[in-house]
Amino acid sequence: LLTGLDNIQIFSIGEGDTPLIRSQQIGPSLGLPNLYFKLESLNPTGSYKDRFGALAISGLVNSGARYCLATSSGNTGASLAAYAAVAGLPCHVVVVDGAPLGKLRQMQVYGAKLWMVKDFGLDARVTQETFDGLRDLATSLDTTVQISAYAYSPFGMQGVQTLAYEIAEVLPEVQHVFVPAGGGGLTLAVAKGFEIWSSVERNFDRPKVHCVQPEGNDTIASSMRNGAMKAQAIANSRTKISGLQVPGVIDGDQVLKMAKTQGGHGFIVEDQEVFQWQRKLAVKEGIFCEPAGAVAMAGLVQAMHLEEIDKNEIIVCLITGHGFKDPDAADRMTMQNHIQYIDNINGLKRTLDE
Amino acid sequence: LLTGLDNIQIFSIGEGDTPLIRSQQIGPSLGLPNLYFKLESLNPTGSYKDRFGALAISGLVNSGARYCLATSSGNTGASLAAYAAVAGLPCHVVVVDGAPLGKLRQMQVYGAKLWMVKDFGLDARVTQETFDGLRDLATSLDTTVQISAYAYSPFGMQGVQTLAYEIAEVLPEVQHVFVPAGGGGLTLAVAKGFEIWSSVERNFDRPKVHCVQPEGNDTIASSMRNGAMKAQAIANSRTKISGLQVPGVIDGDQVLKMAKTQGGHGFIVEDQEVFQWQRKLAVKEGIFCEPAGAVAMAGLVQAMHLEEIDKNEIIVCLITGHGFKDPDAADRMTMQNHIQYIDNINGLKRTLDE
Numbered sequence: 164l165l166t167g168l169d170n171i172q173i174f175s176i177g178e179g180d181t182p183l184i185r186s187q188q189i190g191p192s193l194g195l196p197n198l199y200f201k202l203e204s205l206n207p208t209g210s211y212k213d214r215f216g217a218l219a220i221s222g223l224v225n226s227g228a229r230y231c232l233a234t235s236s237g238n239t240g241a242s243l244a245a246y247a248a249v250a251g252l253p254c255h256v257v258v259v260d261g262a263p264l265g266k267l268r269q270m271q272v273y274g275a276k277l278w279m280v281k282d283f284g285l286d287a288r289v290t291q292e293t294f295d296g297l298r299d300l301a302t303s304l305d306t307t308v309q310i311s312a313y314a315y316s317p318f319g320m321q322g323v324q325t326l327a328y329e330i331a332e333v334l335p336e337v338q339h340v341f342v343p344a345g346g347g348g349l350t351l352a353v354a355k356g357f358e359i360w361s362s363v364e365r366n367f368d369r370p371k372v373h374c375v376q377p378e379g380n381d382t383i384a385s386s387m388r389n390g391a392m393k394a395q396a397i398a399n400s401r402t403k404i405s406g407l408q409v410p411g412v413i414d415g416d417q418v419l420k421m422a423k424t425q426g427g428h429g430f431i432v433e434d435q436e437v438f439q440w441q442r443k444l445a446v447k448e449g450i451f452c453e454p455a456g457a458v459a460m461a462g463l464v465q466a467m468h469l470e471e472i473d474k475n476e477i478i479v480c481l482i483t484g485h486g487f488k489d490p491d492a493a494d495r496m497t498m499q500n501h502i503q504y505i506d507n508i509n510g511l512k513r514t515l516d517e
Numbered sequence: 518l519l520t521g522l523d524n525i526q527i528f529s530i531g532e533g534d535t536p537l538i539r540s541q542q543i544g545p546s547l548g549l550p551n552l553y554f555k556l557e558s559l560n561p562t563g564s565y566k567d568r569f570g571a572l573a574i575s576g577l578v579n580s581g582a583r584y585c586l587a588t589s590s591g592n593t594g595a596s597l598a599a600y601a602a603v604a605g606l607p608c609h610v611v612v613v614d615g616a617p618l619g620k621l622r623q624m625q626v627y628g629a630k631l632w633m634v635k636d637f638g639l640d641a642r643v644t645q646e647t648f649d650g651l652r653d654l655a656t657s658l659d660t661t662v663q664i665s666a667y668a669y670s671p672f673g674m675q676g677v678q679t680l681a682y683e684i685a686e687v688l689p690e691v692q693h694v695f696v697p698a699g700g701g702g703l704t705l706a707v708a709k710g711f712e713i714w715s716s717v718e719r720n721f722d723r724p725k726v727h728c729v730q731p732e733g734n735d736t737i738a739s740s741m742r743n744g745a746m747k748a749q750a751i752a753n754s755r756t757k758i759s760g761l762q763v764p765g766v767i768d769g770d771q772v773l774k775m776a777k778t779q780g781g782h783g784f785i786v787e788d789q790e791v792f793q794w795q796r797k798l799a800v801k802e803g804i805f806c807e808p809a810g811a812v813a814m815a816g817l818v819q820a821m822h823l824e825e826i827d828k829n830e831i832i833v834c835l836i837t838g839h840g841f842k843d844p845d846a847a848d849r850m851t852m853q854n855h856i857q858y859i860d861n862i863n864g865l866k867r868t869l870d871e
Contacts, residue, residue, distance in 0.1 A: 176803045177536030177556050184531050187603050202531050205559050207803065209841065230869065245803035249541050255865060264856075271851040272840065274800035278857050278865050289861075296862030304869065446628035449530045449561065449599035486626065487563065487841030497625040502618075503632050507643075508650030511609060511632050515584065515658065 164328055164359055165218075165321050171225045174250045178213035179325055181205050183333050183479070188447040189460070193467065197477040199337075200444075201330060203484065204452050208241045208269065210484035211349065214326060215311045216242030219319030220250050228306035230255060232297060235270075236262040236284075237406050238484055239311045244275035257297055259284025265490055266405070312348040312413045320352055327356025330479055337370045338476045341430075341466070343458035343483055345406060346413030347383050347394070350374045353481075354421040370479075372427040374418055375462030377402035377434055383415040387422050387429030394419060403434050405489060406455040428471060430462035437461045442496050444482070451486035451493075459483075518682055518713055519572075519675050525579045528604045532567035533679055535559050537687050537833070542801040543814070547821065551831040553691075554798075555684060558806050562595045562623065563839035565703065568680060569665045570596030573673030574604050582660035584609060586651060589624075590616040590638075591760050592838055593665045598629035611651055613638025619844055620759070666702040666767045674706055681710025684833055691724045692830045695784075695820070697812035697837055699760060700767030701737050701748070704728045707835075708775040724833075726781040728772060729816030731756035731788055737769040741776050741783030748773060757788050759843060760809040782825060784816035791815045796850050798836070805840035805847075813837075 182202045190198030203211035220243065223231055231247040231254040233240055240256045247254035254275040258267060260283050267277055282289040301308045313320045330337055340357075342350045354372040361367045376384040379401030383394045394415025400408035421427070434454075441457035444450040459480035466472045486493060505511060536556045544552030557565035574597065577585055585601040585608040587594055594610045601608035608629040612621060614637050621631055636643040655662045667674050684691055694711075696704045708726040715721045730738040733756030737748045748769025754762035775781070788808075795811035798804040813834035820826045840847060859865060 174541070175538065177538050177559060180534075180536075182531030182534075182561075184529065187528070188605065202561070205531060205561065207536075207556070207559065208805070209839075245799075245805070248800050249803040251542065255869070257862070257865065258856075267856070268847050268851060269805070271854045271856075272799050272805050272847055273803060274854065276854070276857065278859055280862065280864075281858070281860050293862055296866075300862060300866050300869070445626050446602050449603040449627060451562070451599070451623070451626050485563075485841070487839070490844065493622050493626055497622060500625045500628065500630070502612075502621070502625075503630065504635070505632055506635050508611070508634065508647055508654060510634075511611065512650075512654050515609070515654070 164363065167318060171221055173217065173221045174224070174246055175217055176207045176245060176249055178206050178217050180329065183330060186448060189443060194474050195478060197475065199334060199479045200448070200450060201326070201479055201481050202450070203326070204456060204482050208245045209488050210238040210242065211323065211326060212238045212242035212311055214322040215239065215319045216246040218322035219243065219309045219316055220246035220252060222318045223306060224250050224252060230304055230306050231309060232301050232306060233309045234294070234297065237266055238488065240275065241269040243309055244270040244273035247275065248273040257283065257293060261285070312346050313351055313417060314413050320348060323349060323352035324356035324359065327353045328360055331357060331360045331364070331367060334477065334479065335367055336477050337479055339373060339472055339478045340370050341373045341375055341459035341462045341478070341480045343407060343455050343481065344374045344376050344383055344418070345380060345409035346411065347374065347415045347418040348413065349483070350418045351414045351421060354425055354427065369425055372425060373430060373462060373466065374422070374427060375430045375432060375458050377404045377407055377437065377458065378431045379434065380407050380409060381431050382410070382412060383418055384429030384431045387419055387427065392416070392419050404437055404454045404458060406484065407458065428466070430465040432458060432461040432465060438495065441492065445486070445496060450482060452482045453484040453486055453488045454492055456482040456484050518717065521672060525575055527571065527575045528578070528600055529571055530561045530599060530603055532560050532571050534683065537684060540802060543797060548828050549832060551829065553688060553833045554802070554804060555680070555833055555835050556804070557680070557835060557837050558810060558839035562599045563842050564592040564596065565677065565680060565837050566592045566596035566665055568676040569593065569673045570600040572676035573597065573663045573670055574600035574606060576672045577660060578604050578606060584658055584660050585663060586655050586660060587663045588648070588651065591620055592842065594629065595623040597663055598624040598627035601629065602627040611637065611647060615639070666700050667705055667771060668767050674702060677703060677706035678710035678713065681707045682714055685711060685714040685718070685721060688831065688833065689721055690831050691833055693727060693826055693832045694724050695727045695729055695813035695816045695832070695834045697761060697809050697835065698728045698730050698737055699734060699763035700765065701728065701769045701772040702767065703837070704772045705768045705775060708779055708781065723779055726779060727784060727816060727820065728776070728781060729784045729786060729812050731758045731761055731791065731812065732785045733788065734761050734763060735785050736764065736766060737772055738783030738785045741773055741781065746770070746773050758791055758808045758812065760838065761812065782820070784819040786812060786815040786819060792849065795846065799840070799850060804836060806836045807838040807840055807842045808846055810836040810838045
């Protein structure tokens with residue numbers, strides 16, 4: 164189901180085969196008896212990007228590259244850093260000016276070298292010059308810049324298709340999969356995966372793969388809803404959902420093309436809804452995810468409001484990354500949950516006796 | 518292989534079935550071709566305690582308990598909080614006075630209520646009164662205090678035995694398993710698990726289960742090494758390794774008894790060695806673990822120095838918890854890895870051209 168892997172050494176650190184668990188509280192409370200969560204948060208570096216990182220780095224090593232070069236201020240960078248570490252490949256990551264240091268720390272843990280370029284990500288000219296310069300540098304070093312999108316790194320993105328294979332194998336009757344989208348690479352990978360699976364397993368009916376975006380980064384979802392064939396770049400992303408701030412089209416047009424044949428819909432959600440579902444996933448399901456990991460769930464609720472799903476259908480929401488990734492989110496989620504300071508255990512006893 | 522589970526609803530959020538991966542750099546560099554890591558860090562809340570939490574909470578619900586009561590300032594509390602959340606059981610955790618708020622945050626994320634008792638954990642009398650008071654409170658509420666040790670919660674600890682079953686199934690030729698120990702519950706669970714497995718699978722030869730402790734909390738390891746049958750409580754734990762600061766005997770005597778028949782050894786390691794291996798696991802294997810997760814690896818190196826293993830033997834080190842758990846450790850691991858601030862991509866180019 165994957166191509167071009169013959170005779171390649173694959174560097175693996177335990178990615179994939181993540182749990183697919185049935186909702187125990189949220190689904191029943193919404194009247195959805197067949198709601199499942201795919202816990203991509205339990206990948207080695209805490210996000211689905213490890214499916215990409217494993218193949219991207221293995222491909223680089225196989226091609227004789229001596230470096231991994233990347234631009235990322237988040238999960239892709241952390242994943243590439245980890246796989247570069249195990250492959251013994253020096254990893255250099257160019258990060259946007261002013262990127263929060265807490266999110267960069269994980270890349271540094273794995274030994275990646277970080278380069279913060281003045282005005283990169285802030286000034287359009289500098290941003291373009293940086294991308295161009297990095298691509299030229301990569302070419303001169305006989306390597307390629309790794310970006311988790313089909314538009315840039317199709318070989319690595321094949322790894323993400325395994326997500327669909329796993330769902331299809333464990334839950335072949337699946338009817339809907341809700342996927343968060345920034346540039347659309349994940350949505351495209353999941354849709355492609357189901358297409359390939361259905362070409363091999365003739366009895367398998369492809370589920371609808373839905374694309375959910377925060378309204379501050381609606382590059383694909385509205386186009387999909389309107390039946391348009393072109394994604395729309397925006398000047399600046401306005402969402403606060405880390406990882407989904409991708410103003411460019413990237414894989415968007417391909418997502419729209421795929422949806423046309425497979426029947427997926429676009430859904431637009433508000434950041435506040437996403438944060439609320441992030442909290443509910445923790446306190447009702449014991450699932451601690453990063454904000455982007457709650458976007459699919461928020462999209463499903465939109466679909467219910469729009470009456471675009473039947474309550475008995477079999478639904479999977481992708482939980483794309485772990486809550487550990489975003490310490491600020493944990494602070495926000497627990498703002499109302501104060502520690503009680505007591506002199507002795509009677510303080511607790513009085514509360515429980517009430 | 519587990520008992521007392523008939524007709525019990527088991528609350529699961531994806532615990533267990535963690536990856537067992539072969540070392541790609543550290544093993545070969547030490548001349549150990551058959552070194553494996555069991556990534557317990559990839560459990561839902563980031564540690565092996567989820568194997569305990571799942572059964573402990575399921576047992577409570579089955580017994581009709583209306584509360585989960587616990588004392589923990591770390592991984593056990595986070596795990597109980599997550600499973601109590603999905604089971605709809607209010608979770609109250611009594612924490613030691615002055616416990617770092619960052620480590621408590623994860624319990625709060627899942628909605629657990631935290632109670633910090635003045636001088637608990639600091640003053641011996643208050644500590645004992647708090648334990649006694651909590652136990653009495655639990656009894657009056659028809660529940661039991663959940664502590665991840667056979668001495669207190671044997672039903673829940675059965676879940677931890679599944680760790681051994683998984684290793685035995687995937688790697689039946691395993692000869693050594695290195696386990697970090699505080700109160701010894703994990704070591705005992707793994708040893709019991711292999712014993713039970715070997716009683717069912719007659720061709721299975723039990724591996725030696727080794728107990729590794731930081732020298733600042735050597736309650737079991739030296740006794741094991743000396744062939745003594747009694748663990749030794751210490752007045753105060755002096756190790757900085759979070760999770761292994763357990764001055765009491767707890768399951769220690771049972772560990773020694775088990776080692777006598779199974780042949781496991783005790784190993785004592787220094788905190789600094791542990792921190793070094795934590796860093797090497799990240800930059801050489803792409804494994805980001807909390808300090809306690811690197812203790813087994815440090816113990817294996819001790820065993821090599823003592824010439825107590827053969828280089829071709831088949832060895833598993835348990836990686837017990839994720840590095841995300843301990844933000845301070847990530848800060849320490851990256852102290853030498855500075856971000857480079859550059860004006861344009863030429864700054865990176867010059868470095869790579871050198």
